[in-house]
Amino acid sequence: MEGITLNKTSDQIMILAPHCDDELLSCGGLIQEAVAKNIESRVVFLTNGDSFRWAAVRNFRRPFLSHQKFQEFGKLRQQEAINALKQLGLSKESIYFLGYPDRGLEFLWSDYWHNENTYFSRYTGSMTNPYDLTYKPARPYTGKNLVEDLTEILSTEKPTKIFISSPFDDHADHWAAYNFLHYALAKLKLDNKLAVDPAIYQYLTHKGSWPISNREDILPPSELNNDVINWSRFNLNSSQQTTKLTALKEYKSQLKVTKKYLFSFITNNEIFIVDDIxxxxxxxxxxxxxxxxxxxxxxxxxxxxxxxxxxxxxxxxxxxxxxxxxxxxxxxxxxxxxxxxxxxxxxxxxxxxxxxxxxxxxxxxxxxxxxxxxxxxxxxxxxxxxxxxxxxxxxxxxxxxxxxxxxxxxxxxxxxxxxxxxxxxxxxxxxxxxxxxxxx
The missing domain is CATH 2.60.40 (Immunoglobulin-like)
Known part of the structure; x- marks a missing residue:
């Protein structure tokens, strides 16, 4: 398994996260390395993770929540992400919140594409982005709009390395995020508007009971550990592991319900699939x-x-x-x-x-x-x-x-x-x- 190296003279990093905390679990050490080398880094959150009902119920201590409460939960997760990334060395200005519907990205991909057919979130009770702290407030929930936002951000930031959730991930938002990224890149390429053709690395966060184990190193899931998939790794030193753990503790709403799972990502390394188009x-x-x-x-x-x-x-x-x-x-x-x-x-x-x-x-x-x-x-x-x-x-x-x-x-x-x-x-x-x- 080859290692990932970051070049401080030529690289610009972008991490696309379906939910707030995916960026830390998958790339918390890598982000620290980029910051230490003064490499421009951006994190793009496609959703605020506002529809994780189990965590929202635990947070508000109520069995039934209103649409307003789910929106409050989305704002809380935004602030947790800002605090966590600050621990890693990234400022608020390095973060994009797009505000699309949690647990709805697969439906934007498959059915709700055009503005005349807008998706309704049964959690937040909204058909548009209800958050002020976002790239485009009041943006209608459609796949076309998400692609347009991504193409604008990619054209502006011109990343050389992109880290994105894997199509092998069990969570529908994660494989849909992968598709949306490639759709946006394909549009830019076909229209000759892509200034930099980035290297792309996939990360996993949901795959059965993986990665919960007592190992010091995180390893690929057994069903994906073969000679067909090209895995790469980034090694964390002890200081980076400690800082990653400190940052993870900022996600208090998530630790209340998935502590063992989240802590299983604090290991000696982070692993990625080298994208194969x-x-x-x-x-x-x-x-x-x-x-x-x-x-x-x-x-x-x-x-x-x-x-x-x-x-x-x-x-x-x-x-x-x-x-x-x-x-x-x-x-x-x-x-x-x-x-x-x-x-x-x-x-x-x-x-x-x-x-x-x-x-x-x-x-x-x-x-x-x-x-x-x-x-x-x-x-x-x-x-x-x-x-x-x-x-x-x-x-x-x-x-x-x-x-x-x-x-x-x-x-x-x-x-x-x-x-x-x-x-x-x-x-x-x-x-x-x-x-x-x-x-x-």
Whole structure:
């Protein structure tokens, strides 16, 4: 596992945190190192963590809370973040609070994109950012607005290294934050507005019972500790560990309910996944020569998947054979059956120079009993649904293959991809979101 080094002459650091405390748990030592080397550092909080009901109830000592109380809790968490980062050496001016809805980022990503379809937080009772201490107060809760905020901040700050929550994280806000960052970066790249192409590192904070242990070093979760994922580490000295612990104690509202979990991040090191954005190219002449992107997924890491291996996705393969034909292959641990269904979701992002920059393909596949085929259901979505030209499937033992008709891809673009499996309408497996650079 290679170490992360910070260059005081060329680096500018940015940490994107879905909630207040994620930045400290994942990067508390690294932030101190950057400050010690006079490296410009910024922390961007996508939400205030105002919807952590368990912690809010403990804080206010009431079983039922009003919308106003949840907003008060969000302000409290903002102040805790300011105090914690001050302990690490960062001033209030180094912090961005965006104020988007806690436990709502996945819905902004999937359904509530445009301003005519605004998300409502059932915790704060608001459809807009209710906080004064934020980047843009009264900002409507939509995915498009979040992307615009991130592109503005990235263009202003020009970070060389970005640390972001991982798509492998169990918390929906965390994998959604990863997608929003890459969507913002992709827009800037496609429009030739990205001044610096940053190195990106993913951090984990939620993965089952990980990282609670008695180890002095924090190690990758067993299901992600393989030769496919490239891990990197940052080592903390004793002084940095002590300061990180002191800063953590500023998060009093969180320590009341998750003390053991939070303290498990005070170790000799911090670990990160080196981000891997791959390219998918259209073959120049012979479609048979098309490049296949293969992604390995964790298997048998939960009781449900061990009991239902036919829905445990172990590998994904993507290939582009023609400008309007994408092949998606899902390979499961054992033979599929009609008891399982598979949902495939694709976002296609193209340059702003095209008429429609954003397209969505969302459908489910259910294998048919005693047949080498499967049934298809196109799912409605609230924004930018693409009418697929053609979806075919091949069911061979443990392989589900879909041939998807896409809009003609004549310009560079990006593909965001996720697959899920279901057993009796309950999610059995969910792959981490993949970001693919389309080269045409």
């Amino acid at each position: 791959r390219q998918l190219e259209l073959p120049a002449s012979n479609p048979i020569e098309s490049k296949i992107l293969a992604y390995k997924e964790p298997t048998a890491n939960t009781k449900k998947r061990r009991r239902r291996p036919g829905g445990d996705i172990k590998r994904i393969e993507l290939s582009l054979q023609q400008p309007d034909q994408l092949n998606v292959k899902l390979i499961t641990k054992s033979k599929c059956s009609p008891r399982y269904s598979f949902r495939i979701k694709l976002y296609i992002l193209l340059s702003s120079r095209v008429k429609k920059q954003r397209e969505i393909i969302d459908f489910t596949i259910t294998p048919v009993k005693d047949a080498n085929s499967a049934s298809i259901k196109i799912l409605p979505t609230k924004a930018d649904q693409l009418s697929c030209k053609r979806v075919e499937t091949k069911d061979k033992q443990n392989i589900i293959e879909a041939i998807i008709g896409t809009p003609p891809l004549k310009r560079k673009g990006y593909l965001f991809f996720q697959a899920k499996s279901y057993f009796k309408k309950k999610v059995l497996d969910s792959t981490a979101w993949k970001v693919v650079n389309l080269i045409l």
